[in-house]
Amino acid sequence: MSNLLSRLLETRDWLMADGATGTNLFNMGLMFGEAPEVWNLTHPDRIRRLYSMAVDAGSDIFLTNSYSGNASRLRLHGAADRLCALNRAAAELGREVADAAGRPVVVAGSLGPIGEIMAPMGPLTHDVAVEMFHEQAEALKEGGADVLWLETIAAPEEFAAAAEAFRLADMPWCGTMSFDTAGRTMMGMTSEAMVKMVRGLDNPPMAFGANCGVGASDLLRSVLGISAHGVERPIIAKGNAGIPKYADGHIHYDGTPELMADYAVMARDCGAKVIGGCCGTMAAHLEKMHEALSTRPRGPRPTLEQITATLGAFSSVSDGSGEDAPAPRRARRRR
Secondary structure, three states, X not given: OOOHHHHHHHHOOOEEXXXXXXXXXXXXXXXXXXXXXXXXXXXXXXXXXXXXXXXXXXXXXXXXXXXXXXHHHHHOOOOHHHHHHHHHHHHHHHHHHHHOOOOXXXXXXXXXXXXXXXXXXXXXXXXXXXXXHHHHHHHHHHHOOOEEEEEEEOOHHHHHHHHHHHHHHOOOEEEEEOOOEOOEOOOOOOHHHHHHHHHHOOOOOOEEXXXXXXXXXXHHHHHHHHHOOOOOOOEEEEEOOOOEEEEOOEEEEOOOHHHHHHHHHHHHHHOEEEEEEOOOOOHHHHHHHHHHHHHOOOOOOOOHHHXXXXXXXXXXXXXXXXXXXXXXXXXXXXX
């Protein structure tokens, strides 16, 4: 089992992750309602291109096309019987691209939410969640993933179930939650609560943090919340490229490459060590992010006012902690 990510984290000041999976695949022809994971077998050339776009833009880590590759979600598309093949192919295609990169590149096996509410609020029990995550993890491991990457999680119970599953798979892992509801996850978790949860896990992640959410400003507020609690593990920041807007039958993200470059540097200065993009983040964004991280010197930790002045207003006054953040008077973005 490769321990490439550990070595890079020990020797590098920052690492750049990849950008969007869904946004890029839609631009390649994926239709709404179609399972992206099926493309690992039907359109492997497009998945290689997806991975190569990130590597060519400078990413040190890219996530496999397996986000919804668990039994529950694949069952909705009549593809649950191909779970192992789809996840294995996602990692195998990633292995091909990473091994041809000419530099160390981490293949991160992506696992998203199972798609059901955890007990006692919903029907998904801990044991079933562990089984589902474990099944997917083993297939990604078999395909050659360097590390497992849990993302966009809302419930602490689901995060804990994944941690147990990854221990069974004997794989290193990273994990992020999405703080998309006034500084909290959909299930009410704050950034401070996430830090406490990670410290209490028997099998904690190598690195953890926030992804997706509302916009770059909100995500950095969550990163500040994590770093404020003296975390010992590297922090991950993967923010959306601005705010989604529906126009001409498509969803567009208004974050420019220049704005995402500012976001990347501010994420580093907020305390993040692994920095990437999420929804809406294209190769052009990644290129500017990599350039900015490579050329701009490290600065002091930005204030909330500096974040909003550069990246735009927060979506809510509250950051989820109970201490209201100052509301900016105008929601403008530089450039």
